[in-house]
Amino acid sequence: EVQLLESGGGLVQPGGSLRLSCVASGFTFSNFAMSWVRQAPGKGLEWVSRIDNSGGGTYYADSVKGRFTISRDNSKNTLYLQMNGLRVEDTAVYYCAKRYWSGGIGWFDPWGQGTLVTVSS
């Protein structure tokens, strides 16, 4: 069974840092791109970042560019999101998702259960 398990969320003050992790199991992690998506309380979904399967290509939403860094350790089947310079508006549940690609079509499946990041003084 394919599973994604996020961790690392918590309460942090504005300007602080946090590193999220997403441990994958049930599939060959190194074969798939991965993404982070977040959802502020009571709000819609926002794509945050994507990393290619090898880690060679990374992409970010404008709202986090320059503050967040996505990375992966394929030997540990783990995806990371290093979040620096956190702002109140970064408060959200952060989900990791496996990026599936086939026949020129891509999609996100499955998603982890999410980890809550709260930025507050």
Next chain:
Amino acid sequence: AIQMTQSPSSLSASVGDTITITCRASQDIRSALGWYQQKPGTAPKLLIYGASSVQSGVPSRFSGSGSGTHFTLTISSLQPEDFTTYYCLQDYNFPYTFGQGTKLEIK
């Protein structure tokens, strides 16, 4: 960034009804669109990918259509478990962008 305009933002319907949700892209995204269902307190779940392909295990009452800039999600013969929130997502260009969501409520 490509803007995804999803409508309606909320919708009331009855069990057994057929409903349609629309997403419009601000530019041509070919068929690079997915539909996701999210129940309260849980992660999103993939329903449709490539605009019209139904994910394995998803009931056949869910269908998607469209290409270019206009896309629809249709749910026929609504079941009680379908009353929740739906999002479209374009993954044609970075940054990927979601629609604002549609909350489907029981009438």
